[in-house]
Amino acid sequence: MNASRTLATAVRVLRQLRHDPRTIALMLVVPCVLIALLRYVFDATPRTFDATGASLLGIFPLVTMFLVTSIATLRERTSGTLERLLAMPLGKGDLIGGYALAFGLLAILQSALATALSVWVLGLDVTGSPWLLLLVALLDALLGTALGLFVSAFAASEFQAVQFMPAVIVPQLLLCGLFAPRDTMQPVLKAVSDVLPMSYAVDGMNQVLRHTSVTGDFVRDAVIVSGCAVLVLALGAATLRRRTA
Amino acid sequence: MMNNQGSERSQVPPGAAPAVRAQGLSVVRGSRTVLDGLDFDIPRGRITGLLGPSGCGKSTLMRSVVGTQAKVTGTLEVLGRPAGSAGLRSRIGYVTQNPSVYDDLTVRQNLEYFATVLTPGRAAARDRRDNVTRAIEDVDLTGHADALAGNLSGGQRSRVSLAVALLGTPELLVLDEPTVGLDPVLRRDLWSLFGRIAAERGATLLVSSHVMDEAERCSRLLLMREGRILADGSPDELRARTDSATVEDAFLHLVDDARARVATRADSPEESA
Numbered sequence: 001m002n003a004s005r006t007l008a009t010a011v012r013v014l015r016q017l018r019h020d021p022r023t024i025a026l027m028l029v030v031p032c033v034l035i036a037l038l039r040y041v042f043d044a045t046p047r048t049f050d051a052t053g054a055s056l057l058g059i060f061p062l063v064t065m066f067l068v069t070s071i072a073t074l075r076e077r078t079s080g081t082l083e084r085l086l087a088m089p090l091g092k093g094d095l096i097g098g099y100a101l102a103f104g105l106l107a108i109l110q111s112a113l114a115t116a117l118s119v120w121v122l123g124l125d126v127t128g129s130p131w132l133l134l135l136v137a138l139l140d141a142l143l144g145t146a147l148g149l150f151v152s153a154f155a156a157s158e159f160q161a162v163q164f165m166p167a168v169i170v171p172q173l174l175l176c177g178l179f180a181p182r183d184t185m186q187p188v189l190k191a192v193s194d195v196l197p198m199s200y201a202v203d204g205m206n207q208v209l210r211h212t213s214v215t216g217d218f219v220r221d222a223v224i225v226s227g228c229a230v231l232v233l234a235l236g237a238a239t240l241r242r243r244t245a
Numbered sequence: 246m247m248n249n250q251g252s253e254r255s256q257v258p259p260g261a262a263p264a265v266r267a268q269g270l271s272v273v274r275g276s277r278t279v280l281d282g283l284d285f286d287i288p289r290g291r292i293t294g295l296l297g298p299s300g301c302g303k304s305t306l307m308r309s310v311v312g313t314q315a316k317v318t319g320t321l322e323v324l325g326r327p328a329g330s331a332g333l334r335s336r337i338g339y340v341t342q343n344p345s346v347y348d349d350l351t352v353r354q355n356l357e358y359f360a361t362v363l364t365p366g367r368a369a370a371r372d373r374r375d376n377v378t379r380a381i382e383d384v385d386l387t388g389h390a391d392a393l394a395g396n397l398s399g400g401q402r403s404r405v406s407l408a409v410a411l412l413g414t415p416e417l418l419v420l421d422e423p424t425v426g427l428d429p430v431l432r433r434d435l436w437s438l439f440g441r442i443a444a445e446r447g448a449t450l451l452v453s454s455h456v457m458d459e460a461e462r463c464s465r466l467l468l469m470r471e472g473r474i475l476a477d478g479s480p481d482e483l484r485a486r487t488d489s490a491t492v493e494d495a496f497l498h499l500v501d502d503a504r505a506r507v508a509t510r511a512d513s514p515e516e517s518a
Contacts, residue, residue, distance in 0.1 A: 004365035012358040016349045019393060080345030084409070087313050089334040090362045243315040243329065245274050 001093040009090075009098020013072070014105070027068070027106065031060040031114045039122040050125045050209060053118055055178045057133055058205040060114060061107045061141035062198065063169055069103060069148030070161045077152070086242045096237055100145050107141030108134070128208035132218070136204040139225045143197055146232035153239030172198035177206075197228040262325060264289045264417055264449035265310055269319035272305050279305045281472045282319065287451055287465075292443050294463030295453040296496065302472045303453040304342060307419050310451065311339045324416060335363055338410030342421040344402040345409075348395030352386055352405050353377060355394055356412060363413040380408040383438060385431075400427045407435075411442075418442065420452045424459065436462045457493035468496055475499045 017024055035053060042049040076082040085095060115133050118124035126133065151168055155161035175185070175193035182193050193199045204221035211218070263286035272280040279302045287293045295303050308314035309321060312329025321328040324336055346355045360373040381390050384404040389397060394405050407423055420439075424432045436459070442448050452463065460466055461480055468475040468483070476483055476499050480492050487498040 002365050004367070005362055008358055008361035008365065012347070012350070012354070015354055016347055019349045079348070080341050080343055081347060083313055083341065084339065084345045084359075085362065087311050087334060087337070087339050088359070088362050089331070094362075241315070243313055243317075245315045 001091050001097060005090055005094040006097040006101065009095055010101035010105075013099060013102035016072075017102075017106070023068075024106075027064055028110055028113055031064070031110060032117050034060070035114055035118050036122060039118075039124075046123070046125070049122075051206065052178065053122070053124045054126065054133070054205040054209040055176070055202045057111065057114055057118060058136055058140050058201045059173065059176075059178070059198070061111050061137045062144035062147075062201060063165070064110065065103050065107055065141045065144030066148040066169060067162070067165060069099060069145045070152040070155065070164060071148075071158060072099070073149050073152035074155055074158060074161050082240070083244070086240065092237045092240045095240065096149065096233055099149065100142060100233065103145045104138060104142055107144075108138055111137030111141070126208060127210055127212050128214075132208040132214065133205065136201065136208065136222065136225070139204075139222060139229065140198075140201045143201065143225055143229040143232070146229045146236060149236035150232050150239065153236070169198075172196045175199065176202040178202060197225055200224040200228075261289055263287055264324060265451070266322045267319065268321075270306075270309065270321050271318045272302075272309060272314060273316050273318075274305070279472055280309070283474055285467055285474055285477055287449060289449050290443060290447050291464040292439055292450040292452060292462065294460050294466045295451060295469060296457060296460055296466055296492070297455065297469030297475075299455055301469045303455075303469060304421055306469070307339075307421050307451065307453060310417075311337055311419050313339075335413065336416045338412075338415035338418045340403075340407050340410045340418075340420045340423055342425075344394075344399075344406035346394045346402065346405045348402075349393065351391050351393055352381065352397075352408075353390045355405060356380055356408055359409045360412050376412050380411045383411050384408045385434065400431065403427075404431075404435075414446055414448070416448055418448055418450045418452075420450065422453055422455070424454065424456070432459075457491070457496060460492040466492065468499060470500060470503070475503060 035056060038053055038056060039049055042052065086092075111134055115130055115137065119126055119130050147168060151164040152161060155164060175182070175189060175196055176198040177193070182190055182199060185193060200221040204218055204225065207215050207218040207221060265285075265287035267283050267285050270280055270283040271278065283306070295306065297303055305314060309317045310323055310328055312323075312333065317328070323330075323333055326333055347358075350358070356377040357373070360377050364373060364376075381387055384407050386401065386404055386408065389401060394402055397405065403423065403426070407420070410418060410420070424435055427435065439450055439452065440462070443450055454460070463480065465477075465479055466483060467477050475496070476486075478486070483492060483495045484490065487495040489495040489498050
């Protein structure tokens with residue numbers, strides 16, 4: 001890997017986005033609107049908003065980055081720029097690192113906006129530090145980037161790529177503890193939810209919600225989410241082939 | 246009759262190893278043999294044209310040379326190393342048939358990014374800027390440097406793609422149909438640019454085309470058909486050998502000859518006319 005090439009790739013991805021202001025606006029505004037919507041849906045039960053809202057702050061960056069990365073990488077593959085880059089002296093790590101850096105930056109911005117709105121305007125009651133919420137959100141975004149990069153290798157078109165969203169993300173959403181506590185789930189489902197990374201992303205958010213200090217469970221959650229992100233990024237790198245049929 | 250190694254070899258300065266040397270080069274895609282045991286050399290410092298109808302394997306041959314083609318068998322040496330070696334990546338410029346640039350970046354932003362991939366680091370910043378400006382001038386897009394690539398015409402976009410390959414003064418340029426869809430003036434300008442790159446920068450060019458009149462611009466031709474090399478020589482040689490007025494006629498003559506031989510072998514001499 002080469003820092004200058006990685007950085008140049010990140011700058012290039014951000015420059016591409018800058019020519020597409022509507023996408024940036026959607027990425028930043030939609031999570032805020034949804035969290036505000038949620039606040040008024042649970043107007044009568046603020047405790048429910050606290051739990052669901054915190055979980056969603058972890059889920060938004062994951063979903064958004066998953067979608068953006070899978071489409072961006074797919075476009076890179078179909079436009080021939082990936083083949084060109086891999087025929088040049090660019091390391092696979094430079095490319096993946098560049099994407100992770102660019103989208104990570106965007107995720108920080110997105111999470112900061114959504115978290116600030118939730119805590120200061122919508123009255124989300126967080127016991128721990130909002131900075132920890134932001135940290136988990138960033139790790140979730142990296143996980144989303146990693147998953148998006150990985151699945152884009154199996155999508156031949158944009159149609160297929162967006163269908164991976166319900167296929168890869170929604171099962172995790174159902175099993176992550178947002179709809180029913182994971183401990184009360186049927187044992188097989190509980191076991192499945194134990195190996196899905198989003199469960200830990202949501203649990204990390206809830207740890208910050210309930211505890212003033214950094215708990216052992218929080219550290220475990222953060223380590224698992226980052227470990228999964230790194231593992232999936234490595235798998236994603238393996239799908240980038242310099243030689244193709 | 247028309248063998249791959251003609252008298253051409255004698256024109257290469259003695260001691261100069263060819264830029265590309267292929268022996269028994271084959272490529273299989275799926276169940277189809279796209280390239281079938283090719284033997285050829287591409288001399289250094291000159292323009293070699295790769296001509297043949299669409300689907301004859303030109304792009305696959307070029308991808309093999311660049312090192313992006315999977316399932317290549319046989320020997321293929323590029324600039325003295327096995328094709329696809331990591332050390333070759335900065336020495337080869339490659340332009341795919343469809344322009345491969347970022348539509349949502351300007352011409353200059355595209356080139357700046359690819360220039361950094363080629364020569365990273367702050368120390369090379371001035372070189373990169375000069376390279377980018379020169380490449381844009383080379384393809385005559387100075388007036389469009391700050392336009393989004395996606396807003397350019399098809400011909401302009403393929404010139405952006407070409408400019409990327411010209412960054413960093415590559416020793417070998419592999420250009421897959423670089424003049425398709427361009428008007429005659431631009432085609433002439435680009436071919437004189439190719440000539441200058443070979444003459445002044447000493448680069449080797451491998452240029453594919455299915456337009457036979459472009460063959461006259463090349464110092465040497467590889468005529469391909471159905472995954473095989475039909476003939477190999479300078480345009481003059483090919484015309485003389487086949488007693489034809491143009492390269493197109495020479496090509497047709499060679500195809501007819503090849504068919505006739507197949508027909509004779511199949512014991513149906515009446516088809517050989």
